[in-house]
Amino acid sequence: MPKSESFRAVYRVVGGQEVDADVYLPRPKQGNFVAVINIHGGAFMLGSSEMVNSDQVQDCLDRGWIVVAPNHRLCPQVDLLEGPIGDCRACLAWIYDGGLGDAISKETKSVTYTLDLDHVFAFGTSSGGTLALCLGFGVPRPVAGIYDMYGPCNFGDAFWTSELPGVLAMLLPSLSDTFMNQVYLDDPVPIKGGVSLEGQRPGRPDFSDPRQAFAWSRIGRGRVLETVYPLGDWDQVDPLRNIGPTFPPTFIVHGTEDAMVPIDLSRALYAALQKAGVQCGMVEVAGEGHTFAARMEVGSQTWTLQRQGFDFLENLP
Template structure:
């Protein structure tokens, strides 16, 4: 049985209305830092829903792991909520606030500010990519696992019958719109990464709303109704100054088709950005939650970690 993980909680941001947004910090002995961001279509999930085996892999490489929560759409939009929160976390680390939090807790560690990396799965991959543009100091390198991008592609307005088939027939807009009631949450529902036991709970308006929007091809309407893609689409923001980036995507993905990541990869190469991509044939969306350590899929996705490690080096 794997050793239980015991993260250290930090608050990296307090909003104007007093909402504390936190992150889980996993500590090794050396200072390289990686931000790992959970998936959930920007509307679901939490920091505790990242893959624990991947965290252990990072810790074995002596990386500090920071797994943040962020505000969830649709009560805030993608740019002002999840994206801004993750950018504020990156700035918080660069400003030395993580070091200060560790020192106050007796877990003092001198972090290398030239080696702050970002990774994420699904919507978390998009948020990791957002740390490569429109920030004062980008992440040193980025690893996106089947992250969403290319938001003007027709796929994003295409209904998904295989998701619609799982929806109960009794959902109405009055019930679904209850998702807008109450304060903006930083955790919610289940993770779309598959860690939750059992099927989605359609008695929960947040889960029902998110999956209904996915089924109807309305996710982008829900998370960024202005549709000003220049502000949020990683594909449109790649330049020669974009951080080194690695992409892993399942070849059988029906939730975020692999061709979207292939377009992003082509753009990275076109701009001369150091990059790499692995297509894991036969894998669907969210395969990271279900892969077995030591399997072919496990070893292929680890190429992303090897890429991050090789960008700056271990500093030995």
């Protein structure tokens, strides 16, 4: 089944607003089906379920997994904990409570897909990696395993308040706060926004769009975290501060040349996982920068290296 063959299911309604997910089904088979939640990137302010990498989706389908790619409400109208994290945790609860199974039954009718609820995994790229990690704590029943691709963490690090000259150089001098702050007027809170950061055909930011201009200006000025979570209580949202012996098995993939989420942040996360005795692994992809999933070619060395994250999940008991 190619990536385009999916169906959409609403997993949460908040204040009358529907929040949905794209569901991709593998070929029918005997036995129960693993499900993986595949969360898009976008600095918590951009992106959509349509922007996940289709080759990675197909890889999961070829393993016989059901792929659930959720949308989530975008910051800054909602904060990180209430919006992106809260929605993704609601998606996980929806799966555990039988919502995904019911949605599949309605869609397929004569074909049965029975879920293996002991093997629900989470995967995400960039901010989606953070959200995948947030399904390992703060929930009644965590996921069984996590694959984090260069997800932001270690929110107390000085990097998160540092300017990024390369991003600032992209911004147009004519961009005003009045123009960019139009994002606060969006009603309802959007669940889609911006160009693809991780899909097959990434585009450049469109600075005629207030949301894209707003997000990139916050990234360049080192103000992402204060924008998406002004409360600043990092214990609530920082995966690094929530690592303990019961944290799910976790695999990390990160490019060595990442300037937008430096690899040292993931190295600190990996060290915390090891110290806590959590089953874990990490691959450092030489020469790759941020959002390299958008440029991968199937069969390349980078493709082979990042597949180790899915192999790690597949081999969990």
